Amino acid sequence: MAKTNSAAVRGILPVARVLGLLLMLFSTTYLLPIACSLIFMDGEHWDFVIAMAINLVIGFALWFLTRRAKRDIMPREGFLLVSLSWVLMAVCATVPLMITIDGLSFTDAMFETISGLTTTGSTVLTGLDQLPPSTNLWRHELTWLGGMGIIVLAVAILPLLGVGGMQLYKAETPGPIKDDKLTPRITQTAKSLWSIYVALTALCAISYRTAGMSWLDAICHAFSTLSLGGFSTHDASFGYFNSPVIEAVSIVFMLLATLNFATHFLAWRNARLRYYWEDPEARAILPLFALSALGLSLFLWLHGQFESFWTCLRHVSFNMVSLATSSGFASLDYNLWPLFVPLSFLLLSCVGASSGSTGGGMKMIRALILFKQSGREMFSLMHPNAVVVLKVGGRVIPSKVVSAVFGYIHLYTISILVLTFTLLATGLDFLTAFSAVIASINNAGPGLNLVGPASNYGVLDDFQTWVCTFAMLLGRLEVFTLFVVLTPSFWRD
Numbered sequence: 001m002a003k004t005n006s007a008a009v010r011g012i013l014p015v016a017r018v019l020g021l022l023l024m025l026f027s028t029t030y031l032l033p034i035a036c037s038l039i040f041m042d043g044e045h046w047d048f049v050i051a052m053a054i055n056l057v058i059g060f061a062l063w064f065l066t067r068r069a070k071r072d073i074m075p076r077e078g079f080l081l082v083s084l085s086w087v088l089m090a091v092c093a094t095v096p097l098m099i100t101i102d103g104l105s106f107t108d109a110m111f112e113t114i115s116g117l118t119t120t121g122s123t124v125l126t127g128l129d130q131l132p133p134s135t136n137l138w139r140h141e142l143t144w145l146g147g148m149g150i151i152v153l154a155v156a157i158l159p160l161l162g163v164g165g166m167q168l169y170k171a172e173t174p175g176p177i178k179d180d181k182l183t184p185r186i187t188q189t190a191k192s193l194w195s196i197y198v199a200l201t202a203l204c205a206i207s208y209r210t211a212g213m214s215w216l217d218a219i220c221h222a223f224s225t226l227s228l229g230g231f232s233t234h235d236a237s238f239g240y241f242n243s244p245v246i247e248a249v250s251i252v253f254m255l256l257a258t259l260n261f262a263t264h265f266l267a268w269r270n271a272r273l274r275y276y277w278e279d280p281e282a283r284a285i286l287p288l289f290a291l292s293a294l295g296l297s298l299f300l301w302l303h304g305q306f307e308s309f310w311t312c313l314r315h316v317s318f319n320m321v322s323l324a325t326s327s328g329f330a331s332l333d334y335n336l337w338p339l340f341v342p343l344s345f346l347l348l349s350c351v352g353a354s355s356g357s358t359g360g361g362m363k364m365i366r367a368l369i370l371f372k373q374s375g376r377e378m379f380s381l382m383h384p385n386a387v388v389v390l391k392v393g394g395r396v397i398p399s400k401v402v403s404a405v406f407g408y409i410h411l412y413t414i415s416i417l418v419l420t421f422t423l424l425a426t427g428l429d430f431l432t433a434f435s436a437v438i439a440s441i442n443n444a445g446p447g448l449n450l451v452g453p454a455s456n457y458g459v460l461d462d463f464q465t466w467v468c469t470f471a472m473l474l475g476r477l478e479v480f481t482l483f484v485v486l487t488p489s490f491w492r493d
Helices: 002-040 045-065 075-100 106-117 133-148 150-154 166-172 186-211 215-226 244-258 261-270 274-278 280-302 309-324 340-348 364-382 399-425 430-441 462-476 480-486
Strands: none
Touching: 002 045, 002 075, 002 133, 045 075, 045 133, 075 106, 075 133, 075 462, 075 480, 106 133, 106 462, 133 186, 133 215, 150 186, 186 215, 186 244, 186 261, 215 244, 244 280, 244 309, 261 274, 274 280, 280 309, 280 340, 280 364, 309 340, 340 430, 364 399, 399 430, 399 462, 399 480, 430 462, 462 480
């Protein structure tokens, strides 16, 4: 036991040192809402200065006490660092919310910040239209930072401080295939991804402004669109604008955000669109969305939900793309539609995002591998002596990746069942419980029934809120990262 504890301490010290550096780096993100507060004169700038100071002091204390434990983070320690960084950054991010929003409990503040950093977009807040501009911007900035991953940003800077980055990148990056690099050095990889992310965000903000949003709304919604975060500055979300043009702009950028950012980088660097055609996830996601939008619009029109098919197509397309990409914006209360349609939206969020994107869910690549492996198994039943290689997009998928995918899907499914039954035990109805868990673990935002788009998660009690908070974190860290840290073997020497 002493040997195990000693090994645990030796592993925690360098993690704590890097965590301190990350928290100090994170403290600089408060500068944006401080500037916003000064521009709009909402009187909240000192609240953010206090929160920034608290964040900086905590980070400095962690670094100072462990500054001698300077060495590269090992792969196992990378998982611990990623898990702790999300939790501690969320805790620090609650401070300005609890100061600026009267009566906000720590439970609700933690839910809001985890929802932002995990790009879920669920909220417990009402009266968003009346929130101070700096507070609204802070919420949206959290989704933007969480979109590409604070850790991926950090690996572009921390190597200068003597911290290896590859272990963090592999622990943070979504998807089953994480060993590929866009550039020879991980730092350049992170910088390249963030360059694309920043450029698309700026283009999105300009497009929103041109379409009719104010600059504050345009910047906030650009943050949550490219991160697929789903936060809005208005309680009615995109229903507040009631603009087909704004919805069309949002659809375009949500689709861009749900594709692999590595594909964006390669297409941009080589000035060739063929990389999108060669991306098997893009070839699956875009036709799936197009056919789903047409089919569900026809279903609603035949059921008399709207008089015009084109009106059906407009509202179905926006809300389906929003939920399927795990963004979570809403233009109306689709909870009132026949259950088949919104439930289809929610289930599409399981597979509507690519690996290497800012989206949630189990990712399209895993669905493709699962589908092809099922076909291979059926072929083997008919031809037991045949050797069939599993390929996705012309690329051979190693057996260890297939095994990892099956392991992930197993844990993903079990987690949904356990968390759903946990909420059912608290007295929630099945549709609310199931949709809340699916939406949370897929980082998709609104669920159905009590937590539908016309309501929010503020209807839940504290325990139910913590269950959904855990589900959001579990989904963002793709199940394995968090569960690995919780296993006893992780803490053994």
